[in-house]
Amino acid sequence: MKILNVYRSEPDATTKKLVEIVTRDREADSFKLNVDAPDYDKLVDKIFAADQTICWW
Amino acid sequence: MEYKKVCFMYRNKDYTMDGIRSALGLAVENMYAYGVVLDNEIPALDENQQESIEMLRDMEGEVYSTVQANVDKSGFEAITIEELGEKLREMTNIVPYGIK
Numbered sequence: 001m002k003i004l005n006v007y008r009s010e011p012d013a014t015t016k017k018l019v020e021i022v023t024r025d026r027e028a029d030s031f032k033l034n035v036d037a038p039d040y041d042k043l044v045d046k047i048f049a050a051d052q053t054i055c056w057w
Numbered sequence: 058m059e060y061k062k063v064c065f066m067y068r069n070k071d072y073t074m075d076g077i078r079s080a081l082g083l084a085v086e087n088m089y090a091y092g093v094v095l096d097n098e099i100p101a102l103d104e105n106q107q108e109s110i111e112m113l114r115d116m117e118g119e120v121y122s123t124v125q126a127n128v129d130k131s132g133f134e135a136i137t138i139e140e141l142g143e144k145l146r147e148m149t150n151i152v153p154y155g156i157k
Contacts, residue, residue, distance in 0.1 A: 009157060014095065014138060021142025022151070052150075057068060057157035 002027040004050035006043070008057055009034050015056050022054070061149040062089040066141075070097040072155030074106055077120060079154070081109050084116040088149075093141055094122040094133060101130045 003023050007030065011019065019028075029050060031043050047053050065080050067073040073094055080090040090113065102110070110120050110132075121136035122128055128135045136144070145151050 015153075017138050018142045018145060021139065022145045024146075054151045055153065057153045057155075 001051045002029065002049065004028075004046050004053040005030045006053060006055040007032050007034060008055065011056060019054075019056070060087060060089055062147060063091070063150045063152065064145055064148045065090070065092045065152045065154045066095055067092060067154050068095045068097070068157050069155045070094075070099045073097075073099050074109075076152075076154040077106075077113070078109060079152075080118060080120075081113045081116075084113050084118045090116075090118040091144070091148075092118075092120040093136060094120065094124060094127050096124065098124050098126040099131070107131075 003026055005019050005023070005028065007015075029046055031046055032038070033043075061083075063080070063083050065076045067076045077092050080092045084090040092113075113120065120133050121141070122131075122133040123136060123138060123141070125135065127133045
């Protein structure tokens with residue numbers, strides 16, 4: 001299973017811990033929305049390439 | 058038939074009850090729905106809110122909290138961050154609900 005983690009804000013300790021457990025022994029990718037001008041085309045590609053997308057706070 | 062499992066996580070108390078109602082809505086749609094109250098102590102639930110959670114439980118859902126005060130006041134099931142992480146691994150959909 002490939003998991004895409006999308007971050008709306010900088011992940012804190014709780015989010016990092018949850019991501020670490022959820023992605024353990026699994027393929028993982030990430031995308032940050034909390035940057036200037038996110039590349040949304042890239043985000044769409046990543047979503048289609050993933051089995052599960054989690055959009056964190 | 059395989060049923061979907063959905064876990065909502067609430068980190069902002071302003072969105073908690075709204076999010077619990079969303080979990081209830083998915084349970085009505087034949088999904089296993091769970092909610093987890095993180096970080097915040099929320100006010101004790103009123104009768105209508107308790108009823109919503111009882112309905113969720115009737116449909117094999119549950120509301121958990123990492124905050125002991127919520128467990129004591131509102132009868133949520135206690136859960137640690139590590140236990141939550143393991144639970145999330147079983148979920149079809151994971152919903153960090155509301156804005157932090």
